[in-house]
Amino acid sequence: MMILPKPRKIIPTDGAFLVPSLWKIALIENDNLSNVVLDILFDWQKASLSEANLILGISRTILPIEGYRLSISPTKIIVEGADRLGVLHGLATLKQLDCHPTIDCQIIFDDPELPVRGFLLDISRDMIPTLRSLKQLVRWLWLCKMNHLELYVEGFSLELPLFPDLNVDHPLTMAEYLELEKYAEVFGVDLVPNMNTLGHMTEWLKLDKYRHLAECESGYLLFGYPFPPSTLNPTDPESSRLVKQMITPLVEKSKSGFFHLNADEPFELSQGKSKAVCEKKGLGCVYLDFLLPLFDWVQAHGKQPIIWGDVLANHPEVLSRFPQSVIVTDWGYDYDHDFETPVARYQAHHIPFLTAPGTSSWNSFASRRHDMLLSTVHAVKAAKNHDGLGILMTDWGDFSHPQPFVVSLHGLVFAAACSWRECDETNDFSDWMDQYIFIEEEKKGIAEILKNLANYSLLEPVLMSNQTLLFASWMYVDNDPTHPLALKAQVWKDALTKHPLYPPYSTQIQTLITDTRAQLSGRSSLVSKEINAVLNLMELSLILNEMVNQAIDRREQANTLIQELLLDSDTLWLHRNKPHGLAKATYRLKVLSEFLQNRDLI
Known part of the structure; x- marks a missing residue:
């Protein structure tokens, strides 16, 4: 056994x-x-x-x-x-x-080989699990002997008691968070508070009250596309005061000895209000100057700060100034991510660190298994080779979190196995998952179905970084209701022409979809319905890609898939998640439906 x-x-x-x-x-x-x-x-x-x-x-x-x-x-x-x-x-x-x-x-x-064996769940890209779902996650973590859980917070997915004027629909309440913390502690899982504090501040900077704190109030360009402001101006003392006010309830009420401040991807840093001081002192120094007082404040409350390592990886010149009491987390989600180089630097400077691979469920519908396996193996080896604290397996929800959590479970289980006792990418835990995770399934084999579906990225002509080609049909839908439909359609079509799927690759993916539907035949469980929704998203995206790049009109079939997805969305979403974000997630489907209804657009 x-x-x-x-x-x-x-x-x-x-x-x-x-x-x-x-x-x-x-x-x-x-x-x-x-x-x-x-x-x-x-x-x-x-x-x-x-x-x-x-x-x-x-x-x-x-x-x-x-x-x-x-x-x-x-x-x-x-x-x-x-x-x-x-x-x-x-x-x-x-x-x-x-x-x-x-x-x-x-x-x-x-006994474990790594002291920290963690899992991070994104609850801030529209999908917020219910307390019941989060308690189920805790029990799975306990069964897999993981001991660290983070709920990633940006914007308003967690109730913020010091901001009573915020009108937020169904967040995770502070009472629920504290109940989950107590429940997790019972099972030996440390619920570590997490809130972003420099970048990823888009929801805050949308508000008139805080927009003046943006590094670039007019927004910025990324990969050639315009984005609204997302980064605080680190040179404005009011930015620091806002951050402290945001995190105070968690700092004061959480029993964990850690606090994850994130501080990753400050995309606009040095492009706007801090440009002059960044040119004078260096971007890395300006970044660190903003964080050092925050580190001290968090530590004064008895918590060890954690941040992401992307800025430090690009600015190693500031490592000599970096405090040895703060944990840096190097993240990478592709099969060839280099964990070794940055963590070797941290080790040389006596900076404690974690490595963070990913389930690679996001930007993919069904996960990118090849990338998940190898990023995890490399993350664990780097942590062990350089005396790291452990790993933090991440599960993000980019672009309104269209994937159900079940497609992430292979990544959770694999990370647990590797971080406790080293294993490699050949290990397959599908049978174990059928026995202990999918215990309510009447038929065995659901984990094998999920595993095979997660290999679809290998059927595409190229392995893309942090996404699949197929996901482009969803990823590039503009979900801003104020933008004209014709503009949305043009941007979307331009993006799809850069992500074409032609035969035999599209044919292979369609065959996988068809075969998986056949394997689900006779199943009526929630998990099987969630997988069927994933198949509908994949097939819809494949059809739309063909319509744009091969001029094949499968409009009727695409509309049928959209209607089925919309019909099932409430039931599937609300079984595991709060209503928060559901309307925003399904809005992308409605935009695609509008494209299809207008032959001048597609």
Whole structure:
């Protein structure tokens, strides 16, 4: 039987343990293990040592941090942890073993190779999970022995108590956040507060009250396309005051010892109000001068700051000034991303760091499995080679988060396995996922379906950075309702001509879509419906690409797919997520429908 992550050492012994219908559990020096965990895992009652068939306790012998020893004899099971987390990890292993009537007797010795094994979920690109969904995520992280969770916040996806005048539709409330933090702590998962603080400030800078704080109030160009202001002016003291006011509730209320300030992708920095000072001092120095007082303020509240490393990677000259108490996270989501070079610099300057690969679910509909696997393997190796703290697996939601979370689960599981015990891109955990993640599926094989669908990027003529060709049909839809439809259509068509899909590549992708539909036949679960929606998005995008680049008119079929997607959108979205962002996400479909209805446009 596969145990995930793979244990360090298993010693088989004689006999078998008969799994009881009622567990009798004795807690030794571990009374702070919450009944919530035991209630979810077992039908159980508290027992004395002599009566117990399951004994949980802190080990009296030396075990590595978060390590555990799981001893299974014919009459009882003993879980000993180096600490509370070790006991929880031992229980996660036991839960994978007790799904059969008997468990072979054995002794398992286990501990993680990296101290931080994290997952970041983007809740700020329109899709905000319900508290129920987030608690399910926590339980999956516990089962995979991950210990760090971040909910990425930019804009107003999290309730901000110090800004009562903001009119936000269904954010994650502060009460829900704190309830999730408490729930995560029970399962040994640190819910680390996260809020962007320099770049990615678009929603704030749209407001008249704060627009004057923008580095470039008129916006900026990126890849030849205009974007609204997204970066604060770091030379204005009011920018720093706004950031502190934004993050104060999380800094004061969160129990985590970390705070992720992000501070990534300040695209306009040095292009506007800070241009003169950047030319004089250097962009890296201006960037760091803005952050240093913020670091001190966060640390004064007992939290260790975390930031992304993209600016530092491009400006290594400031590393000698960078505080050794702040964690830098190097991110990269393509199969060939170089983690080694930047983290070697951090190691040389005694700067603690994480590496951040990605599920690569975003900008792809179904994930880019090849990139996910290799970016994760390289991230883990770089962290281990250079004494890093660990990894932070990221799951973003660019362009209104059209992909359901299920397409990200392979990435979550693979990251968990690799960060606990090294593995490589050949490892396939589909069978394990069917057993422990997709437990409500009537038929096995759903994880294999998701895995195969995530390989569609390999059917395209080129491997693109951080996206697929197919996604262009969605990505380049202008979702600003104030822009003229004809302008939207022209920009969209121009973009698609730069991302063509011709036979045999388009034919191969269509075959994959058709074959996957056949594999879903007879399934009626929520997951199968979510996969079907992914297939509809993929086929719609393929048809639209053909219409623009091959002058093939499949207007009727495209409209049918759009109507089906719109019809199912409420049910599928609201089953796992809050209403927030649903209208914005489906607006792209409505724009595409308008294109199709007007033959002068397409």
